[in-house]
Amino acid sequence: MFNILVCDDDKEIVKAIEIYLTKEGYNVLKAYNGITCLKMLEENAIHLVILDIMMPYKDGIKTLEEIRKNHSIPVIMLSAKSEDEDKIVGLNLGADDYITKPFNPLELIARVNSGIRRFTKLGAIEKVENKNIYQTGELIIYDAFKKVMVEGKEIKLTPTEYNILKFLTQNKGIVYSIEQIYENVWEDEAFGAENIIAVHIRHIREKIEINPKEPRYLKVIWGIGYKVENIK
Amino acid sequence: MRESKILKSICYIMIPFLVAILCLSIFYEIDKDDFADEKIDNSTYFQSDDFLSQYMYILSKQTQNLIYHNAQYTHVQDGEYTIYYTNQLYDNYPYHYEIKDIYFCIMYQKKVFTNVELTTQTDTLEKIKQYIFQKQNDRKYVSFVNGNVASNSEVIATKAIQYFDHFELTYYTNEYVSPNGTEIEVDTNTNIATDMNLEEDSSVEEREMLEETASETNTNKNITYVHTHITDFQIYSSYQEELINYVNNRKMFFEKLFDHLKPYESIITYTIPINATLLTIICIYLIIAIGHTKEKEAIDLNDFDKIPIEIIVIGIFLLIVILLTITKVLIRWNIEYYYFVISCIIAEYLVSYIFMMATIVSVIKRIKAKILFKQSIIGQILYWVIHFMQKIWKKIKNVLYKKVEMFKNLSQSWSIGGKLLVYVSSYIIINLIFLGLLGGVGFCIDVGIAIYIFYQILEKEVYLKTIEKHLKEMYEGKHPSKLVLSDFRPEFKNAIRYINDISNGFDKAIEEGIKSERLKTELITNVSHDIKTPLTSIINYVDLLKKEEIQSEKAKEYIEVLDNKSQRLKKLTEDLIEASKASSGNVKLEMHAIHLKELIQQSTGEFEDKFQQRKLQVITNFPEEDICIQADNRYMYRIIENIFSNIVKYALENSRVYIDMVKRQEKVVMVIKNISQEKLNITADELMQRFVRGDRSRTTEGSGLGLSISKSLTELQKGTFDLQIDGDLFKIVLTFDMISSQS
Numbered sequence: 001m002f003n004i005l006v007c008d009d010d011k012e013i014v015k016a017i018e019i020y021l022t023k024e025g026y027n028v029l030k031a032y033n034g035i036t037c038l039k040m041l042e043e044n045a046i047h048l049v050i051l052d053i054m055m056p057y058k059d060g061i062k063t064l065e066e067i068r069k070n071h072s073i074p075v076i077m078l079s080a081k082s083e084d085e086d087k088i089v090g091l092n093l094g095a096d097d098y099i100t101k102p103f104n105p106l107e108l109i110a111r112v113n114s115g116i117r118r119f120t121k122l123g124a125i126e127k128v129e130n131k132n133i134y135q136t137g138e139l140i141i142y143d144a145f146k147k148v149m150v151e152g153k154e155i156k157l158t159p160t161e162y163n164i165l166k167f168l169t170q171n172k173g174i175v176y177s178i179e180q181i182y183e184n185v186w187e188d189e190a191f192g193a194e195n196i197i198a199v200h201i202r203h204i205r206e207k208i209e210i211n212p213k214e215p216r217y218l219k220v221i222w223g224i225g226y227k228v229e230n231i232k
Numbered sequence: 233m234r235e236s237k238i239l240k241s242i243c244y245i246m247i248p249f250l251v252a253i254l255c256l257s258i259f260y261e262i263d264k265d266d267f268a269d270e271k272i273d274n275s276t277y278f279q280s281d282d283f284l285s286q287y288m289y290i291l292s293k294q295t296q297n298l299i300y301h302n303a304q305y306t307h308v309q310d311g312e313y314t315i316y317y318t319n320q321l322y323d324n325y326p327y328h329y330e331i332k333d334i335y336f337c338i339m340y341q342k343k344v345f346t347n348v349e350l351t352t353q354t355d356t357l358e359k360i361k362q363y364i365f366q367k368q369n370d371r372k373y374v375s376f377v378n379g380n381v382a383s384n385s386e387v388i389a390t391k392a393i394q395y396f397d398h399f400e401l402t403y404y405t406n407e408y409v410s411p412n413g414t415e416i417e418v419d420t421n422t423n424i425a426t427d428m429n430l431e432e433d434s435s436v437e438e439r440e441m442l443e444e445t446a447s448e449t450n451t452n453k454n455i456t457y458v459h460t461h462i463t464d465f466q467i468y469s470s471y472q473e474e475l476i477n478y479v480n481n482r483k484m485f486f487e488k489l490f491d492h493l494k495p496y497e498s499i500i501t502y503t504i505p506i507n508a509t510l511l512t513i514i515c516i517y518l519i520i521a522i523g524h525t526k527e528k529e530a531i532d533l534n535d536f537d538k539i540p541i542e543i544i545v546i547g548i549f550l551l552i553v554i555l556l557t558i559t560k561v562l563i564r565w566n567i568e569y570y571y572f573v574i575s576c577i578i579a580e581y582l583v584s585y586i587f588m589m590a591t592i593v594s595v596i597k598r599i600k601a602k603i604l605f606k607q608s609i610i611g612q613i614l615y616w617v618i619h620f621m622q623k624i625w626k627k628i629k630n631v632l633y634k635k636v637e638m639f640k641n642l643s644q645s646w647s648i649g650g651k652l653l654v655y656v657s658s659y660i661i662i663n664l665i666f667l668g669l670l671g672g673v674g675f676c677i678d679v680g681i682a683i684y685i686f687y688q689i690l691e692k693e694v695y696l697k698t699i700e701k702h703l704k705e706m707y708e709g710k711h712p713s714k715l716v717l718s719d720f721r722p723e724f725k726n727a728i729r730y731i732n733d734i735s736n737g738f739d740k741a742i743e744e745g746i747k748s749e750r751l752k753t754e755l756i757t758n759v760s761h762d763i764k765t766p767l768t769s770i771i772n773y774v775d776l777l778k779k780e781e782i783q784s785e786k787a788k789e790y791i792e793v794l795d796n797k798s799q800r801l802k803k804l805t806e807d808l809i810e811a812s813k814a815s816s817g818n819v820k821l822e823m824h825a826i827h828l829k830e831l832i833q834q835s836t837g838e839f840e841d842k843f844q845q846r847k848l849q850v851i852t853n854f855p856e857e858d859i860c861i862q863a864d865n866r867y868m869y870r871i872i873e874n875i876f877s878n879i880v881k882y883a884l885e886n887s888r889v890y891i892d893m894v895k896r897q898e899k900v901v902m903v904i905k906n907i908s909q910e911k912l913n914i915t916a917d918e919l920m921q922r923f924v925r926g927d928r929s930r931t932t933e934g935s936g937l938g939l940s941i942s943k944s945l946t947e948l949q950k951g952t953f954d955l956q957i958d959g960d961l962f963k964i965v966l967t968f969d970m971i972s973s974q975s
Binding site: 010012013016017019020054080081082084085101102103104105177178195196197198199200201202220221222223224225226 | 761762764765766767768769770771772773775776798802806809820824826827828830831833834835836837838840841863865866868869
């Protein structure tokens with residue numbers, strides 16, 4: 001049983017989140033402002049915090065700063081502020097994830113799961129030094145078995161999709177244009193229907209990402225190309 | 233002390249006395265030597281040039297008397313000679329001394345003139361000569377015959393020739409008819425002239441002239457000029473070397489005055505310094521005190537002090553001159569009446585003193601009040617001239633300084649260059665005509681006029697260009713700095729004012745526009761945030777509802793509607809924020825080099841499934857080479873995403889979508905065309921506006937903000953976004969500046 005602290009001044013939202021998370025088998029603790037949040041964090045063994053930004057008495061940002069003084073537990077920020085700057089501030093202050101309101105409940109659950117997994121299995125994940133295994137964050141490709149695991153779940157990909165993902169994961173952190181991907185994956189000169197690659201990549205994203213529009217692993221650099229993020 | 237009227241009055245009264253005493257004292261001191269030491273040594277005087285010139289002057293004067301006035305004198309006939317006797321020797325004698333006992337006998341043609349008394353002893357020429365020479369022993373005698381000098385005085389014998397030019401006389405013969413016509417008076421000169429006719433030594437010219445004169449003796453009027461020479465005269469003279477004092481009334485006056493002063497001689501020596509000191513003190517006191525009164529702090533000025541100083545000075549000067557003339561005349565006529573002269577002088581002196589003092593006092597007052605220059609005519613004129621010059625200089629300086637800048641701009645303008653050429657050539661032609669007609673003067677006038685006209689024309693051109701430039705900048709939406717009124721000529725004043733007013737209005741409107749736009753963005757953002765929180769609950773609970781095991785089919789249907797609409801609302805709020813930010817420019821751009829072809833490929837990849845659902849076929853037509861632009865890639869994708877979403881929503885099913893990319897000079901033009909499903913009963917402009925959608929009924933989903941956001945974002949990235957509707961053809965034209973693909 002993992003204890004999850006949900007902190008938001010909107011009681012209905014907290015309630016809704018509680019329902020979802022309880023269904024997933026988490027134990028949910030509720031706080032309606034930053035101060036109670038910090039208090040409860042001291043009194044209970046919490047594994048993950050979902051924190052709203054705009055709250056009375058102590059806002060989410062300040063609360064986050066307080067939390068990070070003593071705790072390394074994952075914190076997911078939850079806010080109506082959707083601007084990039086707000087996300088950057090939150091993430092830089094030590095938030096592990098950032099979800100904008102109104103959120104998709106399934107996405108929230110997926111992110112909570114991801115956070116818990118990373119937190120609890122941190123360092124426990126076997127670092128396989130096998131050259132047939134490619135890994136970034138929790139995306140692991142077992143080339144010998146043509147198997148792709150994302151956050152412990154196996155993902156089914158078509159052979160082309162698999163080849164593209166393998167190529168990008170092998171060269172994680174590097175941006176490849178459609179043409180380069182085509183040449184490397186097909187090992188042929190690129191001509192004509194290059195947007196096949198774009199379509200494939202979208203499909204891959206839809207399969208491996210929690211929210212394909214805000215991908216964590218396979219990122220689109222518009223007008224330049226694609227890359228697999230290098231996550232330690 | 234300064235204010236004391238009594239003291240000043242005393243001073244004013246004392247001044248004339250002191251000045252008078254001082255003048256007299258100085259006169260006495262200076263002239264006392266002259267009056268004391270008068271005697272001239274006889275022997276030396278008769279050896280001097282002074283004497284000689286005097287003596288010769290007397291003789292020459294008498295020759296003139298002989299020529300002009302002989303008829304007035306008593307005369308005796310001695311054979312063919314006529315002897316005239318006179319007792320008047322000195323006439324307007326200019327010297328201080330007389331030579332005592334001087335006799336002369338002058339012969340000119342057949343006439344003799346002498347100052348010897350007519351007696352039986354002296355009634356013939358020979359007797360007169362003897363009479364003159366009889367006192368030979370104690371007298372000096374002299375004779376001039378045919379230019380030869382004979383004398384027992386060495387000085388005359390050697391030096392007389394120097395004074396012969398005294399005898400070079402030109403006289404005229406004159407005869408006229410008297411008004412009643414009965415009596416004809418013929419000047420004796422005419423007779424002489426006729427006599428001279430016979431003389432052999434007369435020059436031919438003279439003789440002709442005289443003949444002419446003679447023949448017309450009896451006519452009404454005739455004037456002939458005759459020239460005489462020393463050789464025309466025979467002069468016999470004798471004198472005694474002894475002087476008698478020449479005394480006139482004027483001299484007598486001064487001598488009398490001198491005699492009056494003599495008793496005070498011992499005092500006079502002291503009066504000069506005492507007087508001078510006193511006068512100085514009084515003058516200094518007056519200079520300090522004048523103008524200060526008990527009544528007023530400021531300098532006391534009366535009406536007299538307000539008359540321009542030149543008028544006063546000239547007036548007083550004229551007055552004094554008139555006074556002087558009057559007294560001078562009075563004195564001359566009555567010089568022998570000593571006391572009358574004295575009183576005249578005193579009267580004149582006092583009157584002059586009053587006027588002069590008044591002037592001086594006024595001048596001092598003016599200086600003190602610092603209005604001397606201002607009240608004077610010259611001052612006024614000078615002030616005006618200086619002021620005018622300053623104004624002109626300032627203007628020239630100003631104009632020159634500004635013109636240099638303006639002309640710099642001007643020189644780039646060909647149209648003005650052309651005009652200038654026309655002006656210059658026409659000027660040259662006119663100038664040649666002028667030069668031909670008037671010569672140098674014409675040229676000068678012409679150059680002056682030309683320079684003036686050129687300047688006028690150029691200046692006007694400059695002004696117009698400046699105004700045009702300014703208006704152009706305003707037209708282009710820039711904010712040029714205000715036109716400065718003083719930079720222009722007065723006739724542009726109104727135009728400048730209107731332009732500045734308009735410009736002010738623009739600035740104000742723009743400022744307010746920006747302000748209200750910002751407020752709107754803030755409002756929209758805040759409201760959207762506030763909407764989002766309850767919306768979260770709605771979405772979440774709808775989702776929870778969906779998961780409940782609801783038996784009623786209707787309830788399920790309702791929940792589905794709620795789900796759809798809440799999602800729609802979510803999208804709408806997000807778009808709203810984006811649209812307001814994009815249109816107000818409140819967006820942080822991170823510019824990169826973007827490969828446009830890659831972007832389109834990626835985007836079509838993203839939309840592949842949606843296009844396929846609507847059976848839309850995308851046909852791309854790209855140039856071979858890479859096309860690079862400078863943009864923020866996330867926003868570039870938003871632009872394309874919105875356009876593609878639009879196509880997916882509104883394009884006719886089973887139709888084709890064309891994406892063309894063309895290089896045009898330094899720009900890349902991307903054209904995206906599709907066929908609209910609905911009839912487009914709306915203009916492109918209307919379509920571009922926020923919240924307007926192709927279907928007026930708004931049945932389809934979408935916020936209606938997509939194209940507006942795209943346009944704003946395009947413009948933020950220095951591109952252009954153009955929407956064209958041609959029947960059912962829906963066309964979007966995007967233009968961006970290209971950059972080299974290497975970067």
